[in-house]
Amino acid sequence: MDSWLRQSGAVGLNSLELADFPLTGRGVKTLKPFKDGETILTIPSSILWTVEHAHADPLLGPALRAAQPPLSVEDTLAIYLLFVRARESGYEGLRSHVAALPESYSSSIYFEEDELEVCAGTSLYTITKQLEQSIEEDHRALVVRLLALNPDLFPLDKFTLEDYKWALCTVWSRAMDFVLPGGKSIRLLAPFADMLNHSPDVKPCHVYDPSSGNLSVLAGKDYEAGDQVSIYYGSIPNSRLLRLYGFVLPDNPNDSYDLVLSTHPSAPLFKQKQKLWTSAGLDSTTTIPLTLTDPLPRNVLRYLRIQRLDESNLNTITPQRSGATNQKISKSNEIEILQFLAESFSYLLDSFGTQLEKLKQQLTEGVYPPGGNAWAAAHVSLGEQRVLRLARKRAEELLSAVESGSDNDVAGSLSQCANCGTAPAQLMLCGRCKSVAYCGRTCQVAHFKEHKGICRVAASKSGSGGTK
Numbered sequence: 134m135d136s137w138l139r140q141s142g143a144v145g146l147n148s149l150e151l152a153d154f155p156l157t158g159r160g161v162k163t164l165k166p167f168k169d170g171e172t173i174l175t176i177p178s179s180i181l182w183t184v185e186h187a188h189a190d191p192l193l194g195p196a197l198r199a200a201q202p203p204l205s206v207e208d209t210l211a212i213y214l215l216f217v218r219a220r221e222s223g224y225e226g227l228r229s230h231v232a233a234l235p236e237s238y239s240s241s242i243y244f245e246e247d248e249l250e251v252c253a254g255t256s257l258y259t260i261t262k263q264l265e266q267s268i269e270e271d272h273r274a275l276v277v278r279l280l281a282l283n284p285d286l287f288p289l290d291k292f293t294l295e296d297y298k299w300a301l302c303t304v305w306s307r308a309m310d311f312v313l314p315g316g317k318s319i320r321l322l323a324p325f326a327d328m329l330n331h332s333p334d335v336k337p338c339h340v341y342d343p344s345s346g347n348l349s350v351l352a353g354k355d356y357e358a359g360d361q362v363s364i365y366y367g368s369i370p371n372s373r374l375l376r377l378y379g380f381v382l383p384d385n386p387n388d389s390y391d392l393v394l395s396t397h398p399s400a401p402l403f404k405q406k407q408k409l410w411t412s413a414g415l416d417s418t419t420t421i422p423l424t425l426t427d428p429l430p431r432n433v434l435r436y437l438r439i440q441r442l443d444e445s446n447l448n449t450i451t452p453q454r455s456g457a458t459n460q461k462i463s464k465s466n467e468i469e470i471l472q473f474l475a476e477s478f479s480y481l482l483d484s485f486g487t488q489l490e491k492l493k494q495q496l497t498e499g500v501y502p503p504g505g506n507a508w509a510a511a512h513v514s515l516g517e518q519r520v521l522r523l524a525r526k527r528a529e530e531l532l533s534a535v536e537s538g539s540d541n542d543v544a545g546s547l548s549q550c551a552n553c554g555t556a557p558a559q560l561m562l563c564g565r566c567k568s569v570a571y572c573g574r575t576c577q578v579a580h581f582k583e584h585k586g587i588c589r590v591a592a593s594k595s596g597s598g599g600t601k
């Protein structure tokens with residue numbers, strides 16, 4: 134691979150070499166110091182694995198382009214990898230890259246049943262089960278619409294379900310995504326740059342140049358000779374890390390729980406409520422990530438306030454006034470949704486296969502061999518349970534505040550910007566009613582029309598209002 138990369142115009146290889154690191158496995162070592170921001174490596178456009186290159190390939194391209202319905206980006210890259218891997222001649226450069234790829238992966242789709250059971254109750258458990266099924270279905274569909282139609286290109290013994298799973302895991306764990314000017318996106322695999330491991334301690338530092346089509350890696354921090362060079366894969370929770378990349382970060386600050394909120398179309402007043410959800414930027418089925426920093430996001434409350442509207446208060450909230458759902462609609466509505474949330478979080482927490490305290494104890498006692506699949510699954514479960522417990526605590530706090538009437542700060546109206554919903558460290562209160570907060574002047578001005586009615590009432594209640 135090295136000579137192919139050099140001949141193709143890759144820049145920076147003299148300063149880098151592959152090496153094994155105790156915690157992350159194989160990665161890239163620098164042979165010289167780099168300052169934060171310096172370019173370390175450039176991989177030229179011509180040798181990147183992209184959909185465009187797959188489609189331009191004289192052998193593979195016509196078959197891919199003829200596939201109906203068109204293949205997804207993920208499937209196109211997976212088939213491209215398997216196609217090159219199956220060739221006995223030609224494609225020497227790309228084949229040398231394939232030869233350097235791992236032969237097996239540790240994504241949760243490869244877990245034994247007892248290993249996956251350790252994270253029963255998590256979103257990872259559910260998604261992994263669904264994936265196992267959908268990958269089989271997708272593979273069957275690929276055989277019918279592409280592989281069996283072109284047996285010379287795709288010998289079926291090299292495109293088995295196991296081969297397809299390997300190719301998908303290669304794409305999930307090594308592809309890079311970029312948004313291009315104009316909003317389109319590109320997904321690519323960059324030989325050698327795909328040997329870089331993730332570190333939460335570096336800045337995002339891999340860049341795609343749309344004009345040249347080259348991929349470059351910059352130093353995400355200062356490096357000494359001998360250091361491992363890393364890139365930042367993103368702010369990813371353990372459930373996603375384990376599914377896509379096959380590893381977890383203990384005490385991951387990005388851990389989250391995906392809360393799915395859904396209302397059946399046969400529910401009373403569904404059509405009117407759907408209009409309200411839409412105008413609030415939500416949907417009748419909405420997935421909202423609960424995070425360690427924001428365990429009960431404003432949108433969860435907004436969704437439920439709308440869901441629990443009855444006929445009498447539904448008429449007071451029109452789509453034009455959907456901003457009103459940022460705050461409590463009525464005491465009874467608020468109590469109902471907060472009780473529902475606290476109970477639902479308890480129910481979700483009870484449905485975890487192993488409870489948080491027991492998991493912690495098992496991890497301390499070394500019940501799960503560190504670094505193994507069950508150990509990783511335990512960390513996913515810990516992370517999701519931590520988030521859900523915070524969410525339940527927040528719902529209970531809000532509930533008791535509403536019940537006792539001390540809910541000036543209901544639903545975080547003073548801890549989040551009333552206009553954009555962000556929660557920066559510093560917020561400014563509305564100078565008149567002091568019942569809402571903003572991240573800045575722009576949001577305050579943008580929100581004025583919606584807020585002015587409530588402002589007058591709130592200010593007069595608190596005695597702080599003028600007559601304006």
Ligand SMILES: C[S@@+](CC[C@H](N)C(=O)[O-])C[C@H]1O[C@@H](n2cnc3c(N)ncnc32)[C@H](O)[C@@H]1O
Nearest residue numbers: 157158159306307327328329330331378379380
């Ligand atoms: C883009 S590849 C990096 C190169 C890879 N280590 C290799 O030998 O081919 C991504 C994979 O590297 C491993 N990896 C990356 N960052 C890691 C980390 N911080 N801890 C543990 N494993 C990591 C995971 O197996 C992941 O799926």
